[in-house]
Amino acid sequence: MLDLFKSIPSAAYVALITALLTASVTLLATYLANRGSTARLVLQLNHERSLDRERIHRERGEELYVLSERYFTSLVCQYLPYLQVMRGELTYNEALDLTGAGSKNGFPEFARVEMLVDVWFPGLSRALQKVFSLRDEANRILAEHKAAYKRGEADGRGYVQPMVSVLNQLPQATAEFRRELVAVIRAA
16 A cells, blocks of 8 residues: 555645645635635624614604594594583584594594504603593593582583693693603604
8 A cells, every 4th residue: 555655746735635635725715815805794794784773763762653643633532522522512322423523523542652662662651651641630530520520510611621721731731741751752
């Protein structure tokens, strides 16, 4: 067997060693190039992911802005006919007809407003809760008036001032929510 190796010319050994060396250098160069490409692709992917997240965040913020504006407007409009009932200008049935017609026109999805705040903008929860607490107070006043109305107490003027007070606070609460939302959208 040793004779077999001695019979091979030395030029063949040189060629074999050169081929092995060239192949090794080529493999090393390919490995380094692929490693660099992979690192660049990871950076690019992370950058694109960041841009997509910012775009989605901005779009959700814009959606929340539009939905909340519709919600806040419908909230105030919902109570106005009942304020007229309290003043004796409308009957309860007329107010129900007016608010029923408004809801058929498509009030915004209130649950979507809450979901967007909970999922995408939790920092706005306090401002939205302020609006909700005013809504709840207006609903409480309205329920008390409705109970009195059903008992035959048609004079609801005692409920007008508390309801007007709550309705006057709503624009301030909604403006605060809007300011905070715009600041969050701009910061993204």
